[in-house]
Amino acid sequence: MRWSQSFIPTLKEEPSDAEVPSHRLMLRAGLIRQLMAGAYTYLPLGYRALRKAEAIVREEMDRAGAVEIHMPAIQPIELFERTGRIHSFGNVLIHFDVARRGQKVRLALGPTHEEVITDLISRHVSSYRQLPFTLYQIQTKFRNEERPRFGILRTSEFLMKDAYSFSASVEQLDQAYQAMYDAYCRIFSRCGLEYVPVEAESGPIGGDASHEFMVPAPNGEDRILRDTKSGYAANIERAVTGRRPSPVPAEAPADAPPMKSLDTPGTTSIEQVSKLLKCKPHQMIKTLIYLAINEFRGGRPQPVAVLIRGDHEANENKIRRVLGAESLELADEETIQKVTGAPVGFAGPVGIRCPVIVDHDIPLMEKAVVGANAADAHLVGVRIGRDWLPSTVGELQAVSFKIEGNADDRTTFDLRNAAPGDPSPKGDGTLELVHGIEVGHVFKLGAKYSVSLAATFVDEKEQSHPIIMGCYGIGVNRILAGLVETRHDADGIIWPISVAPYEVVVVPLNVQDPPVMELAERYYRELQDAGVDVLLDDRDLRAGAKFKDADLVGFPLRLVIGGKGLQDGVVELKWRDQPEAEKVPVADAVAAVRRQVAERQAALKAV
RNA sequence: CGGGGCGUAGCUCAGCUUGGCUAGAGCGCCAGCUUUGGGAGCUGGAAGUCGCAGGUUCGAAUCCUGUCGCCCCGACCA
DSSP: OBGGGSOOOOOSSOOTTOOSHHHHHHHHTTSEEEEETTEEEEOHHHHHHHHHHHHHHHHHHHHTTOEEOOOOSEEETHHHHHHTHHHHHGGGSEEEEEEETTEEEEEEEOSOOHHHHHHHHHHHOOBGGGOOEEEEEEEEEEOOOSSOBTGGGBOSEEEEEEEEEEESSHHHHHHHHHHHHHHHHHHHHHTTOOOEEEEOOOOSSSOSOEEEEEEEOTTOSEEEEEETTTTEEEETTTOOOOOOOOOOOSSOOTTSOOOEEEEOTTOOSHHHHHHHTTOOGGGBEEEEEEEEEOGGGTTOEEEEEEEEETTSOBOHHHHHHHHTOSEEEEOOHHHHHHHHSSOTTOOOSTTOSSOEEEBTTGGGOSSEEEEOSSTTEEEEEEOBTTTBOOOOHHHHHHTTOOOOSOTTOOOOBOOBOOOTTSBOSSTTOBOEEEEEEEEEEEEEEETHHHHHTTOEEEOTTSOEEEOEEEEEEEEHHHHHHHHHHHSEETTEEOOOTTTOSOSEEEEESOTTSHHHHHHHHHHHHHHHHTTOOEEEOOOOOOHHHHHHHHHHHTOSEEEEEOHHHHHTTEEEEEETTSSSOEEEEGGGHHHHHHHHHHHHHHHHHTO
């Protein structure tokens, strides 16, 4: 392609409404243009890069044994009603009515395709002998993001590879999951992307295992905790704190001063109380009243007090799992009034009338500031063991929480988000916090959709079972955004050769100079014939402008033909990620480019 | 959905507080001359319903009301 014939609107100045590097640079390099919030046009260079990433995804999915199909983006909303996801997606699902022969047809634009594919499979699979298999597609998805942001990192329309595995057994699911996991590692490596697979929360609905593939980047929206020593990494929802159960003291030292009640009118938050009483949040205990719904109680909500150190964040998934509850929500005002005898904001463990569970860190606090279970008051100098005790295992079991252990024991649990500095759950390292961009997700779905959409098979004993599913997504656009976000310098993007819009840019410094231009044209032709992906910068611009543009777009290899070099019989080869250029004799340039490009490509493919 | 910011030429912005001459600059664009290895110089030129609607006024980019759009922080995000 000749630069003059393509459409590459580079910008010299920073666009005013872009802040993160990927957004800024993709606009400036002429890769994308915004149509509206959350929707971008891919211009020639951006689209080429996107298609290269897509091709790598496709190759590796095929290699992993997945089979490509293509499903409609428009879907009957009835499918989402059957799975209940019309509610769980809520406003994110884009749906609308159309008229057909006077009838109203209710449509949705696919935010993902579990419903469509499970419906399809339910009609055509009936025996274990047809299983297992994995299907995938690469297609535009639509989600009405409440707040699109960061350029193409978070948009309402995006290109996604979504794969679905169908298995007759958990063993088959595990195999399909591992095949996808391995394929993802190859995909991101081949794309030249630095990535970390992290353990992820599989959410309240189904599934028991899930990994997210994260690109560590300061602008990532996800927070992950990792310990580089042991290789442990998990998203903040999932990360285990590495704390052990702490012994609950039975009493306090004899000379410890008794607890004291202080007036704290209108101070209901940790922040307010710490300010008023001049204490630090980590000297306080947060008492959160939850309502747990447990099937054994016939769905009747059971209040429970959860105690967390003041500077920590409660993790509802961990609490729910500890209690073995179906669902969990913060208690309403009425319940709090009933349990604490006080309005919201003054709950504490002393004298509370519901079961109490505590985080591992709580007994480590010698004394603490807590709510007084009375309006406008807090207690200071409160000691566990003397002033209050957590519930015993037996007491918790009695209200039907599924907790193992000796009935008389009082124990502690991991109930909070892990934080940087916490000990790693593996090895002796500590956890550090990094931000990440989620580029992929593998997920053992289980039978959630096969049950609601009646996708079943019969086994060799003619017993009917729901098909066991897995789902596996990759945000193709985010591969590009992740690359630009992590591979750029002050001058522009630094593409890995595998997804660069062009592998080589041929730059004749003066298109008016016939010998220079003739050689450039010859290189262009010969490189094209050799299968090299080459762009000829045939614009009649000054050298400086061409160099700036080449650096901005970030072509991996630049081949410069200048009048002076030509007099010495040399041209110049420069890799975008190397500081120095290499001079090569005119006659050797094509061979050198072919060899070096092939080497770079091979290095990325070999992984 | 809460909080903040911004809409003036293709891009980046000034002008608005205190209403008043023909609405400006730099970059880009067009023509010409010079220049030719890191976004050149000179000369000339084209280009804006000042986001939109309404109001106040003799007069509105400027003041008021409404509305639309975009960006950022937060909430939300299988």
